[in-house]
Amino acid sequence: MSAPSSSSPPVDKDKLERVLATDCGSTTTKAILIEKVGGEWRQTWRGEAPTTVEAPFEDVTRGVLNGAQEVAELSGRSLVRDDGAGILRTNGDPTKGVSAYISTSSAGGGLQLVVGGVVLSMTAESAMRAALGAGAIVMDTFAANDRRKPFEQIERIRQLRPDMILLAGGIDGGTRKHVVALAEMLKAARPRTRLGGGFDLPIIYAGNQRVTDDIERILGEMCDLKVVPNVRPVMESENLGPARDKIHDLFMEHVMAQAPGYDKLMRWVDAPIMPTPGAVGLIMQTIARQRGINVLGVDIGGATTDVFSVFDGTFNRTVSANLGMSYSVSNVLAEAGLSNILRWVPFDIDEKGLRNRIGNKMIRPTTIPQTLEELKIEQAIAREALRLAFIQHKEFATDLKGVQQERTIADAFRQTGQDSLVKMQALDLIVGSGGVLSHAPRRVQSMRMMMDAYEPEWITEVAVDSIFMMPHLGVLSSIHEEAATEVFEKDCLIFLGTAIAATGEQKPTGPALRVQFRLPDGTGVDESIDSGRLRRWELSRDDEIEITLTPLQRRLDVGEGPGKARTAKVRGGVVGLVVDTRGRPIHLPDAAAERVRKLQEWVEALGEYGAGGQSRWAGQGAD
Amino acid sequence: MNLLILFAALLAPVLAATPATGLSVETPAYSDGLTLSLSWTAPDDAHSLILLRSDQGEAGPWHVAAGPWPGTKAEHQDKVTTDPTKTPPAAHYWYRLVSLDEDTAPPPEADGDDAAAAEQAYVAALLAGQPATAAVQGTPVASWLSASPGYLLLLALIVSVGGLMLWFTDRARKGHEMFIRRMPGIDAIEEGIGRATEMGKPVLYVPGIDELQDIQTIASMLILGQISRKVAEYQSDIVVSCCIPIVREVADEVVGSGYMLAGYPDAYNPKNVRFISSEQFAFTAGTNGIILREKPATHIFLGRFFAESLILAETGYVNRSVQIAGTAEATQLPFFVAACDYTLIGEELFAVSAYLSKDPRLVSSLKASDYVKVFVVVMLVVGTIAASFGSSFFIELFTISG
Amino acid sequence: MAAIFTPGLKVTEHTIVLKDRRLPMEGEVAVSVGQAVRADDVVARTELPGKVYPVNIANQLGVDPGQLAQHMTKQVGDRVEEGELVAATPGFLGLFKSEATAPVAGTIESISAITGQVIFQAHPIPVEIDAYITGKVVEVHAGEGCVVQAAGTLVQGIFGLGGEVKAELMLSVDSADAVVDAGDIRPEMAGRIVVGGSYATVAALKRAVEVGVAGMVVGGFDYDEIKELLGYEVGVAITGGEKLGLTLIVTEGFGRIPMAPATFSLLKSKVGRRASINGATQIRAGVIRPEVVVTDDDEDAGVERWVPPEPKGLSIGDQVRGIRAPFFGKLGRVLALPAEPAVLDTESKARIMEVEFEDGEVAIVPRANVEAIEREEAGA
Structure with a gap:
């Protein structure tokens, strides 16, 4: 259901040998070449070029050609047609061209949607899920209960200039009044498209199917109305596929067609161009389905943080629009609070100075940390951005609301409400991407950031996407799923290692966990680790070892129940095996000096930062 | 009159004992204003003591306040009036303590018209024949605090x-954030309203079947105000089914002002607040009729319920509605727990109002x-x-x- | 990557300034190409649609939404006054009549037979756009606005708060590195734009608002002062609409940083002239920086639309300024531009340059952490 309906001729996947994939981002266009090497699919070459959507070029294909040309030069194979009018296809000649060309795009700010529904937590949320799943940025969500007066809603819609609007509301045979009121409100607002241009704003109606006639009467003349099956046909289930596919179709037809050069690009590709986050979501779903695992993915950018999760086959995506590492860095400070950022900084720092530094990063977003101190601050902020975005994701990724419950007598006394679908104990793999994670000077820093922000429980693998190849593989999975997953595992991900942590109430001192395993070289390890520690062993991705974890406190649980030992097979990565006995949630000492000491201890235990920097800042931390 | 003379004759020649000394009258600590505390040094030779009281002045007239006691008694708490509503306490009181010898007769126990006269004669005889202290004044004052x-x-x-x-x-x-533990049942109310909105069906609210003055009904009305405000925000409908006429009138007012507060006074339809019947089972049947005909998406039963609880909840379950019930009626709780999605147990019912409004x-x-x-x-x-x-x-x- | 390009802030005495003046929605343009305009002249005007008031008249009257139309005394498109009768039921023998009135003066947008709602739209709000700078109109976007071109001095800041202001320039302190405190704000500054200093204290800013200063241009101020001034934090650098009481432009950044000497001397030379300033900042795609524009009134900017030259790369000898710790705010000169990336203290690899700072210190700085200071070179 997740593959978008395609207008291009289907690709015969058996004949695929070599695929060129590009991702037209807002600043750079990244091209990669994926080839079948000795029977297995690998990513072989990559190239980059500035995106050319804006003046003076105003033709996205120039950037694509530049990127492809770089790949061509590196691989020694011609990929670009001599007349510059497309990507060369193999015509029996093994030294020239590719068998397929695919692309994603987020240029020009990606796909921006406004969604509407009757109740925020019900049909509006279903509509939002469909839009986010399609890779869109949801600019605003309107609902009958969004606490805004109609005139405020109208004013807001007039300000926004979305690429399209997704209107849901009511189950089939449900409310008519509210859906009509929403449509009338939209009509009164007369929304305009972002790119201006001479076409009507596309509105997708995915609500109560019995009201379609009214909706057509109200909105039909004003906009380009498309009716698709209800995203929430009954309270008990969602049907997001049709709306998601329609968004993809319209993305191609309207949005892409308006952007400079995309008409050409659309003719070049062998599969529909997908919005970048939509493609990332697709590869996440593919990998989770193929390996039968639960995956959590994050892409932390300058302005936004995208979180993806697949738990028991249910896919969710959220975009935290104002949590990022540069443009929105001050907002991370505002939302997390200074003290939450400071708790991760392993030295003392003047607070006013730190605020100013963060402010300066916001107004000069392209700068990079030059000193170790700056790097540590940046990574502290990243932890909070990741954590906050994850909280938003957990709140969104829940079971459907408004459904009759089958509750037993025991449930009558339960105090918890609707649980998030995101269950850390069931999580198998965390994939991080985005500059601060992918380009951290040492991989162990990325591992620490994700471990601190997400607090993985029991046994969890951690990886990063080193060159942000996930979008390319997402589109590839729409034409050749196996190739996509093969490259994903072998080339896209850099496995950092496995994180191990016990859950349950933990005493702050004394031994917490006993770890027993045999390293690949035959050395046996049998250690009792005290509370509040991080412990790391080198272990490569190729080595699988059997590890026995024994909780040394009555209430600690590593997956077999409180106090019970567990034996499991784990693999390492570039970082290796990290055992975390800091407790869940992670316990940080309140006193500043004590906390700094503890943080220093963890940094040293994992070998996170360079020695030079260490000595340089050790003095600073001591006073 | 004969009697009086007789007493006087009897008592007059006997002057055996000495009077008590150091009689003092004080307002006791934490007094209720009706008691005075007396103390004295008892005479060595008194056989018994009797306390006289006057509310007029030092000169009397005197009445027997208490006694006779054994001659060794040295203190007494005197209640100046037994029935303060009928006989309010006077501003001041005077006391005399009379020492009696062995032969002195106890006060007469006469009833009726003669009683006052008999007492007067007795007192006069006492004062004439027995040693007594001088009159001591006391003022009963009510204190602000009781030390009990x-x-x-x-x-x-x-x-x-x-x-x-x-x-x-x-x-x-x-x-400061006030922590109130999560109550899924209350959180479900808003969800239920949302569900009704999406389905285009009303919310059914039943405030129990007891009189308005019952505390559960009062709590239910408070909650109804907040729920109707939420319903109005969702621009949805709420049907209130009442068993007591006066409850309907109050509910009407409450729902109307809920819509008003939400800013949609025009959206309120008074026809939706209904009086069904004062007969318990007629009411139940009528409410079941609403459930089956109008098919509300969400049922909220909050208040005092009796035998109808299971009939209502069971019908609602068959109707596939989300049901939230709450009552402090322990006997009905099991039925609600069995048939409803969420149940507020006992005291939780009284917490709903605070939980929903977050009013400090x-x-x-x-x-x-x-x-x-x-x-x-x-x-x-x-x-x-x-x-x-x-x-x-x-x-x-x-x-x-x- | 052939050209090394570090985008910097413009600080130039003579340049061509182009200002796109656009209406928020379609309207009427009041000027034509070639026309000379003063800063305060209106170049385009339109009417923003008024607020919308939906009222459920069917419920007010107690009739079915479907029958609402027959009770309406006003129809879609009719103009109504506030409190004017718009619908009434005939009642029974003249009794029990119900009536509904308009909540606002405006027009009736729609009457819904399904919800019973009548949507009233208030009268439109007129909006006018002025030229902002004194110059010539070089382009007209029909129905939307125009482009005004002028020759003059342009100083871009790094961050600003508040919108467009036009007023006379004045010095607050007489040096680029002095701190501007409340005492430096004098009553005669009312309605002026005050310039100078490395740092404005929150007291100075509050005093400036009190006095009625129109704008303030300063080297730096503390990030947490924003919250104190506005009552909320600016988390995302998109500004311009703040209700601060004045327009504030920071030329260097947050903290105590002397205004770049070139910037200060340039602005100082324009004291007494009328300037147009705007605090609007946007640091996402389509960067907008706050600016101070002083147009040369006597010079003819020409009616041909000026095309900006290709951005110039950075070369050895150019003046640069550090924009991140530890060299934040320091001015220097490029000594070398090695092609190979170098390993930084953080252990990450980056393209760097060697810079000699004004205090004589020579250091390696990542190219991303400096900005070129564009200055008009005489005769160049």
Whole structure:
């Protein structure tokens, strides 16, 4: 259901040998070449070029050609047609061209949607899920209960200039009044498209199917109305596929067609161009389905943080629009609070100075940390951005609301409400991407950031996407799923290692966990680790070892129940095996000096930062 | 008259004892204003003592206030009036203590019209024949406070509840987050309203079947105000089914103002607040009719329920509605728990209002009463333990007496 | 990557300034190409649609939404006054009539037979756009606005708060590195734009608002002062609409940083002239920086639309300024531009340059952490 309906001729996947994939981002266009090497699919070459959507070029294909040309030069194979009018296809000649060309795009700010529904937590949320799943940025969500007066809603819609609007509301045979009121409100607002241009704003109606006639009467003349099956046909289930596919179709037809050069690009590709986050979501779903695992993915950018999760086959995506590492860095400070950022900084720092530094990063977003101190601050902020975005994701990724419950007598006394679908104990793999994670000077820093922000429980693998190849593989999975997953595992991900942590109430001192395993070289390890520690062993991705974890406190649980030992097979990565006995949630000492000491201890235990920097800042931390 | 002469003759020649000395009258500490505290040094030779009281002046007329007592008694708490509503206490009182010898007769126990005269004669004979102290004046004054441990404890409780409330209110106003534990049943109310909105069906609200003055019905009306406000925000409909006419009138007012507060006074339809019947089962049948005909998406049963609870909840279950029930009626709880999605148990019903509105005043009173409950539970436990070991000290702490 | 390009802030005495003046929605343009305009002249005007008031008239009257139309005394498109009768039921023998009135003066947008709602739209709000700078109109976007071109001095800041202001320039302190305190704000500054200093204290800013200063241009100020001034934090750098009481432009950044000497001397030379300033900042795609524009009134900017030259790369000898710790705010000169990336203290690899700072210190700085200071070179 997740593959978008395609207008291009289907690709015969058996004949695929070599695929060129590009991702037209807002600043750079990244091209990669994926080839079948000795029977297995690998990513072989990559190239980059500035995106050319804006003046003076105003033709996205120039950037694509530049990127492809770089790949061509590196691989020694011609990929670009001599007349510059497309990507060369193999015509029996093994030294020239590719068998397929695919692309994603987020240029020009990606796909921006406004969604509407009757109740925020019900049909509006279903509509939002469909839009986010399609890779869109949801600019605003309107609902009958969004606490805004109609005139405020109208004013807001007039300000926004979305690429399209997704209107849901009511189950089939449900409310008519509210859906009509929403449509009338939209009509009164007369929304305009972002790119201006001479076409009507596309509105997708995915609500109560019995009201379609009214909706057509109200909105039909004003906009380009498309009716698709209800995203929430009954309270008990969602049907997001049709709306998601329609968004993809319209993305191609309207949005892409308006952007400079995309008409050409659309003719070049062998599969529909997908919005970048939509493609990332697709590869996440593919990998989770193929390996039968639960995956959590994050892409932390300058302005936004995208979180993806697949738990028991249910896919969710959220975009935290104002949590990022540069443009929105001050907002991370505002939302997390200074003290939450400071708790991760392993030295003392003047607070006013730190605020100013963060402010300066916001107004000069392209700068990079030059000193170790700056790097540590940046990574502290990243932890909070990741954590906050994850909280938003957990709140969104829940079971459907408004459904009759089958509750037993025991449930009558339960105090918890609707649980998030995101269950850390069931999580198998965390994939991080985005500059601060992918380009951290040492991989162990990325591992620490994700471990601190997400607090993985029991046994969890951690990886990063080193060159942000996930979008390319997402589109590839729409034409050749196996190739996509093969490259994903072998080339896209850099496995950092496995994180191990016990859950349950933990005493702050004394031994917490006993770890027993045999390293690949035959050395046996049998250690009792005290509370509040991080412990790391080198272990490569190729080595699988059997590890026995024994909780040394009555209430600690590593997956077999409180106090019970567990034996499991784990693999390492570039970082290796990290055992975390800091407790869940992670316990940080309140006193500043004590906390700094503890943080220093963890940094040293994992070998996170360079020695030079260490000595340089050790003095600073001591006073 | 004969009698009087007889008494006088009997008493006159006998002058055996000496008067008591140092008679003093004081207002006792923590007085209720009806008691005076007397003390004296008893004479060595008195066989018995009798206390005379006058509310007119030093000269009398005197009445027997108390006694006769054995001659060794040295103090007395005198209640100046037994029925302060009929005989309010006078401003001042005068006392004389008379020492009696062995032969003195006790005061006459006459009834009816003769009683006053007999007493006068007796008193006159006493004063003539027996040694008495001079008249001492006393003024009964009510004090502000009673030192009785029970009262003090009660006062302390009132003050501390009030203090706690003020403190919590102040904290809440200053933006301190007040923790109220999650109650999924209450969270489900909003979800239920949302469900009804999406389905284009009304919410059914039943405020129990008891009279308005019942505390559960009052709580239910408070909650109805907030729920109807939410319903109005969702621009949805709420049907209220009432068993008592006056409850319907109040519900009408409450729902109307809920819509008003939400800013949609025009969306309120008074036809949706209905009086069905005052007969329990006629009401139940009528409400079931609403459930089956109008198919509300969400049912909310909050208030005092009796035998109709399961009939309503069962019908609602068959109708596949989301049902939220709450009652402090312990006998009906099992039925609600069995048939409803969410059930508010007992006291939870009274917390809903605070939980929904987050109004600092309501939240802080909820918080304060919770602390008092904790205190009461601790007292019960301590008292039980103390009583088990035979100590009555703790129980006496709670004794309330003059 | 052939050209090394570090985008910097413009600080130039003579340049061509182009200002796109656009209406928020379609309207009427009042000027034509070639026309000379003063800063305060209106170049385009339109009417923003008024607020919308939906009222459920069917419920007010107690009739079915479907029958609402027959009770309406006003129809879609009719103009109504506030409190004017718009619908009434005939009642029974003249009794029990119900009536509904308009909540606002405006027009009736729609009457819904399904919800019973009548949507009233208030009268439109007129909006006018002025030229902002004194110059010539070089382009007209029909129905939307125009482009005004002028020759003059342009100083871009790094961050600003508040919108467009036009007023006379004045010095607050007489040096680029002095701190501007409340005492430096004098009553005669009312309605002026005050310039100078390395740092404005929150007291100075509050005093400036009190006095009625129109704008303030300063080297730096503390990030947490924003919250104190506005009552909320600016988490995302998109500004311009703040209700601060004045327009604030920071030329260097947050903290105590002397205004770049070139910037200060340039602005100082324009004291007494009328300037147009705007605090609007946007640091996402389509960067907008706050600016101070002083147009040369006597010079003819020409009616041909000026095309900006290709951005110039950075070369050895150019003046640069550090924009991140530890060299934040320091001015220097490029000594070398090695092609190979170098390893930084953080252990990450980056393209760097060697810079000699004004205090004589020579250091390696990542190219991303400096900005070129564009200055008009005489005769160049």
